[in-house]
Amino acid sequence: MLIYVFKRLVQLVPVLFGITLACFLLLRALPGDPATLLLGARGGPEEIALMKQRLGLDLPLWRQYLLFLADIGSGSLGRSVVHAQPVMQLVLERLPATLWLVAYSTVLAVAMTVPLALWSAMRRGGPVDLAIKLAFTIVIAMPSFWLGLIFVILFAIWLPLFPTSGYGDDLLSRLHHTTLPALVIALATASLTIRSLRSAILAVLGSDYVTTARAKGAGTGRLMGVHVLPNALISSISVLGAHTSWVIGGTVVIETVFALPGLGSLFVESIFSRDYPLIQGLTIVFAVLVVLINLATDLAYALADPRIRLE
Amino acid sequence: MQAVAVLRPMNQGIGMTKLRSLISAGALALAIGAPALVAVPSAAFAKGVLRLAQTQDLVSLDPIATSDNASIYAQLLVFDTLLRPSKDATKLEPGLAESWKVSDDGMTYSFKLRDAKFSDGTPVTAADVAFSLKRAGSDASSWKRFFSGIDTIETPDDRTVVLKLKKVFTPLLNNLALFSSAILPQKAFESAGDKFFDKPIGSGPFTVAAWNKGQGLSLKKNPHYWQAGKPDLDGAELMVIPEGNSRVLKLQAGEIDAAIDIPLNQLQALGRDGKIKTAVADVLRTDFVLMNTKKKPFDDLRVRQALNYAIDKEGLVKALLYGTGKVSNSPMPPMAYADPNLKPYPHDVAKAKALLAEAGYKDGFKTSLLVDSGRPLHRQLAQALQAALKQIGVTADIRLVEGGTHWTTTKSGDYEMAVAYASSDTIDPDQLVGFLVVNPERANAYHTEWKSERVNELYEKERVTADGPERGGMFQEIVRLAHDGAPSVFLFYPGTSYAYRSNVEGFEVLPTSNFRLEDVKLK
Numbered sequence: 142m143l144i145y146v147f148k149r150l151v152q153l154v155p156v157l158f159g160i161t162l163a164c165f166l167l168l169r170a171l172p173g174d175p176a177t178l179l180l181g182a183r184g185g186p187e188e189i190a191l192m193k194q195r196l197g198l199d200l201p202l203w204r205q206y207l208l209f210l211a212d213i214g215s216g217s218l219g220r221s222v223v224h225a226q227p228v229m230q231l232v233l234e235r236l237p238a239t240l241w242l243v244a245y246s247t248v249l250a251v252a253m254t255v256p257l258a259l260w261s262a263m264r265r266g267g268p269v270d271l272a273i274k275l276a277f278t279i280v281i282a283m284p285s286f287w288l289g290l291i292f293v294i295l296f297a298i299w300l301p302l303f304p305t306s307g308y309g310d311d312l313l314s315r316l317h318h319t320t321l322p323a324l325v326i327a328l329a330t331a332s333l334t335i336r337s338l339r340s341a342i343l344a345v346l347g348s349d350y351v352t353t354a355r356a357k358g359a360g361t362g363r364l365m366g367v368h369v370l371p372n373a374l375i376s377s378i379s380v381l382g383a384h385t386s387w388v389i390g391g392t393v394v395i396e397t398v399f400a401l402p403g404l405g406s407l408f409v410e411s412i413f414s415r416d417y418p419l420i421q422g423l424t425i426v427f428a429v430l431v432v433l434i435n436l437a438t439d440l441a442y443a444l445a446d447p448r449i450r451l452e
Numbered sequence: 453m454q455a456v457a458v459l460r461p462m463n464q465g466i467g468m469t470k471l472r473s474l475i476s477a478g479a480l481a482l483a484i485g486a487p488a489l490v491a492v493p494s495a496a497f498a499k500g501v502l503r504l505a506q507t508q509d510l511v512s513l514d515p516i517a518t519s520d521n522a523s524i525y526a527q528l529l530v531f532d533t534l535l536r537p538s539k540d541a542t543k544l545e546p547g548l549a550e551s552w553k554v555s556d557d558g559m560t561y562s563f564k565l566r567d568a569k570f571s572d573g574t575p576v577t578a579a580d581v582a583f584s585l586k587r588a589g590s591d592a593s594s595w596k597r598f599f600s601g602i603d604t605i606e607t608p609d610d611r612t613v614v615l616k617l618k619k620v621f622t623p624l625l626n627n628l629a630l631f632s633s634a635i636l637p638q639k640a641f642e643s644a645g646d647k648f649f650d651k652p653i654g655s656g657p658f659t660v661a662a663w664n665k666g667q668g669l670s671l672k673k674n675p676h677y678w679q680a681g682k683p684d685l686d687g688a689e690l691m692v693i694p695e696g697n698s699r700v701l702k703l704q705a706g707e708i709d710a711a712i713d714i715p716l717n718q719l720q721a722l723g724r725d726g727k728i729k730t731a732v733a734d735v736l737r738t739d740f741v742l743m744n745t746k747k748k749p750f751d752d753l754r755v756r757q758a759l760n761y762a763i764d765k766e767g768l769v770k771a772l773l774y775g776t777g778k779v780s781n782s783p784m785p786p787m788a789y790a791d792p793n794l795k796p797y798p799h800d801v802a803k804a805k806a807l808l809a810e811a812g813y814k815d816g817f818k819t820s821l822l823v824d825s826g827r828p829l830h831r832q833l834a835q836a837l838q839a840a841l842k843q844i845g846v847t848a849d850i851r852l853v854e855g856g857t858h859w860t861t862t863k864s865g866d867y868e869m870a871v872a873y874a875s876s877d878t879i880d881p882d883q884l885v886g887f888l889v890v891n892p893e894r895a896n897a898y899h900t901e902w903k904s905e906r907v908n909e910l911y912e913k914e915r916v917t918a919d920g921p922e923r924g925g926m927f928q929e930i931v932r933l934a935h936d937g938a939p940s941v942f943l944f945y946p947g948t949s950y951a952y953r954s955n956v957e958g959f960e961v962l963p964t965s966n967f968r969l970e971d972v973k974l975k
Contacts, residue, residue: 171856171857172856172857172860172861173856173857173859173860174860177859177860177863178856178859178860179518179594180594181519181859182874182887182894182895183519183594183595183597183598183894184894185597185893185894186894188594188596188597188894191591192594195591195592223511223512223518224511224512225512225514225517231665234665234666235665235666238666290697290698290701293698293701294701297701297705298701298704298705301705304705304707305698305701305702305705305707306693306698306702306707307667307691307707308664308667397694397695397698398695398697398698399698400667400691400692400693400694400695400698401666402509402664402665402666402667402692403666406666406694407666412854412856413826413854413855413856414856415856
């Protein structure tokens with residue numbers, strides 16, 4: 142197992158190398174550069190030239206790339222042009238909110254998925270199954286932006302259970318502040334995982350060993366918990382993994398509606414200002430996180446199904 | 453089907469009951485846990501802390517580094533400048549300098565500092581002023597251009613600063629009222645190094661308690677502030693709430709006391725219940741459509757004027773700004789020396805058509821309109837403009853691009869028409885005139901490449917003429933020439949909307965777009 146994890150982490154190196162190169166070149170192909178945009182209306186040709194020189198943008202591309210690799214090696218990931226701070230420092234300031242949101246929403250998604258999928262599968266074709274299907278089809282069709290605002294109006298204004306936005310200071314107030322955004326993300330995730338888990342459960346329920354287990358007199362809890370769920374989980378785990386990877390960088394809209402200090406909004410801002418070092422640094426951080434989530438997904442397979450060996 | 457049949461009896465058994473109780477237990481936990489938590493954050497705020505929501509987080513507290521609005525507003529609360537614009541933006545008033553004198557030849561500026569202290573209790577000295585202004589004019593500063601006229605800075609005593617210029621440069625006084633001229637404590641700055649701006653020390657009404665990136669800036673009252681009895685507040689929370697609807701909802705829920713940039717379509721309804729007051733501040737901003745005078749058909753004055761006649765600007769103000777702005781008469785916003793007699797181009801489609809025909813475009817022409825996709829107002833505006841231009845036979849293709857691309861594309865001259873705006877950091881027209889209508893200058897008449905030798909000549913003269921009616925006359929002539937030359941389609945001056953709860957007293961957005969929280973009281 143450890144060897145497997147190590148191997149996967151080693152594979153990360155060429156992946157990251159490719160990402161740095163692609164990101165570096167694509168950025169330079171975009172119109173606009175950080176010096177011109179930072180100076181804006183005050184930037185005459187002399188000022189822009191001076192700033193470019195200070196930022197090292199006047200160097201040949203290959204040297205800029207080598208400097209970028211050196212910045213990665215040093216761990217600072219370079220220095221943000223706009224914020225004038227090491228990229229790593231900026232990332233570390235924003236990373237906790239993103240990871241928290243990922244974790245909280247994933248927990249909520251799983252907490253919704255397992256019981257609802259079981260319920261749905263057990264009442265296949267019945268009103269409950271239909272109601273769940275309908276509810277989550279509506280959820281998936283709604284833009285998360287809009288859903289977020291509706292939740293705020295419902296659960297923060299009309300029924301003031303939660304604050305309208307913000308991040309909170311300690312653990313308790315953080316849980317309180319981030320429940321609504323985590324719920325919005327979790328609903329989007331659950332609308333996918335409930336469908337996949339439900340059909341997997343139905344497939345497993347039709348298999349012979351379930352009939353055997355029933356014949357041996359296994360109770361509902363044991364039947365579902367020991368025989369059905371572990372065998373049905375695999376497909377949902379991969380859906381969950383893919384969706385969680387998306388949450389890492391794709392929650393800008395949620396961050397905006399709920400005023401959360403996550404990586405997504407920092408990433409968008411950095412692109413608007415062409416803050417090369419910051420965009421490059423964030424891309425690498427996202428890549429590492431996605432690879433780690435994929436790894437965690439694979440490890441979860443092995444946990445859910447002992448027949449799967451990771452080598 | 454078989455599986456379901458097998459399962460059905462069990463559903464009514466233990467499994468289902470457990471599930472139900474699990475769900476209801478969860479709902480109960482939410483219902484019980486949440487209200488108990490609600491009381492905590494609202495009670496935690498002291499009575500004298502103003503919670504103000506803005507659209508963006510600041511980028512840096514270093515006054516010479518950036519120029520985003522949130523950074524500027526925060527810097528102006530933490531630092532002082534020698535002079536500052538009066539609240540109505542008509543003149544300069546004393547800041548850290550209690551008095552000043554410009555020599556008759558315009559080459560020497562003397563400032564007498566007031567008895568002020570930085571937030572750490574050390575006095576503000578002439579050496580601090582000299583250090584800060586030198587820094588603002590150094591190569592490290594993005595604002596170097598604004599201080600390059602200063603030759604030497606002398607400090608005959610601790611309370612006197614004398615600036616000697618290389619040549620007469622009248623706008624300097626206003627540049628000294630700019631946030632980038634903020635006075636920093638030299639000693640504290642030099643001993644803190646790079647870390648200084650994490651928790652900067654200034655002589656402004658507030659000092660930084662904490663800056664949670666992406667969430668906001670916590671300010672607390674500076675006990676050493678020089679204006680007696682101010683600030684009244686214990687502190688202020690400048691909170692980042694990027695989304696307009698979220699700001700409105702938070703204001704209604706009482707989670708914040710004031711908010712800037714209220715969606716205009718909600719402004720009226722918001723003020724209706726009396727608990728929240730709304731306002732729209734006239735700020736030094738102007739929106740227009742740039743025309744690339746290097747490209748056909750915009751090289752023809754008649755075409756540019758025709759487009760100015762073709763647009764119903766009153767209609768745009770009503771429809772897009774909900775009546776909160778004013779129609780513009782030139783590329784300049786109404787500021788010092790504005791000519792009250794200069795009228796906007798009236799909406800006159802027949803005249804527009806006649807001018808087009810005269811220029812040889814009887815059947816109109818095809819063109820493109822560059823729009824920054826990150827500005828919702830400009831996206832709506834583009835649609836309206838497209839429809840209006842259609843009436844005189846002009847087909848405009850809307851090109852939506854992101855902000856950086858918009859700026860770079862106009863700068864490189866690779867556009868035909870572009871929706872844009874300009875706002876002023878100072879109350880003196882020099883800065884905007886240089887940017888909007890002078891060519892060659894740093895932006896070549898905001899990338900329209902429009903050129904008037906007379907404007908250039910007046911610009912050179914205005915900068916070496918002492919402030920007064922004579923200089924004012926020069927600005928009026930510049931603006932009139934720009935009105936006639938029509939380098940852009942002049943549209944409107946939008947205001948800045950804001951709202952605050954009725955327990956807030958004295959909160960206002962100033963024409964320079966910032967706010968003075970030292971004058972705010974909470975009831």
